Amino acid sequence: MITTRFAPSPTGKLHLGHAYAAKVAYDLANKEESRFVVRFEDIDYTRVRPEFYQDILDDLAWLGLSWDGEPWRQKDRLKHYAKALEQLKEMGVVYPCYCTRREVEEELTHLAQAPQGPEGPLYPGTCRGLKNPPRDREPAWRLDSKKAASLIGSLSFQDQIHGNIKVVPGLLGDVILARKDIGTSYHLAVVVDDAAQKITHVTRGEDLLPSTHIHRVLQNLLGLPEPQYLHHELVTDQSGERLSKRNEAQAIASLRKKGLSAEEVKKMAHPDFYTPPHQSSP
Incomplete structure (x- = not known):
């Protein structure tokens, strides 16, 4: 079905x-x-x-x-995401990150060759392996993409438009899986919910194609089923820009x-x- x-x-x-x-x-x-x-x-x-x-x-x-x-x-499903996060913590594939957005931006400006992804500069790994974490901050939790890659081996996913795509675990770097204010993220929540709702075919815009690399990594780590994918073209305005919710006329x-x-x-x-x-x- x-x-x-x-x-x-x-x-x-x-x-x-x-x-x-x-x-x-x-x-x-x-x-x-x-x-x-x-x-x-x-x-x-x-x-x-x-x-x-x-x-x-x-x-x-x-x-x-x-x-x-x-x-x-x-x-209404935050406890399910928290449970998945705990599973990832036990596997050692996430780490706490205490950086603010401004601190990350400042560090990137000081790097001679900042790591780059399809959506721009990647997190430089400041808190990975941090020895003395600050006691006055609540952390976010990031995926350790290198550790995850060592555990999952070779992965791919099938897209009905783009064909078979090999997963690159570090494509988006060490992405945030749990924000400090809400305890989860888009990446973690969508993977958990797609499995819970028994989604067999994930359809979405092609702008989310890079995110699917992360989702396949998480599915593998959490032992969740792999759906088929269809990343379709985006609807744009007359200037070729993708539509946004600010465009009231559309x-x-x-x-x-x-x-x-x-x-x-x-x-x-x-x-x-x-x-x-x-x-x-x-």
Whole structure:
């Protein structure tokens, strides 16, 4: 049975890019004995707004994308992420990091050759092997990518668009797996929840392709199943920039208010989603 998910953050209104992402996941699961679920990625509580939970569901329903079961909220699952973090601590593949963002930036400026990843400079490993940690700070927890690589051996993942991709454990460096303020991170939470919801196919934007390297590492370390992946193209504006929640004009709610139909909005998100009126919807 195919199970896919759409996992928005309730930090703003859905835009055309979200409509595209949700429809990709929905269509993949739009078969008999398949499931499409919704999960709210709301661990970053400082940016979450309560009204956006229902606004997101209203937009999905208006687009004709019905989901199975009650939507999950990550903020209700913190104990599960904590348990996974403890497992990683016992394996010795994470370490406490006391650096502030400013301290990391300052250290990078002093390095002749700062480590680089696909998303910019990487954490230089300041706290890895730290002998005398400060007592007046709570730590974040980072993945020791070199230690993890030594344990997992050779890994890969299969993407329906990009093919078979070999995992590079250190692609994003020693990423944070548990922030000091919330006790988890996107990387850890999404891996734990995909396994818990029995997601068989992870669909998301191609901007998250580098993150999948980390997710495969975590799946292997935690003994979690490997889903198939589909990293699709991003919806961009006329200048070629990816859409953001700040772009109110491309928000689904704004387009609804202008009188556009759901089919017209889906066509704006991607022409292939358009179903002529004389044909039945998929």
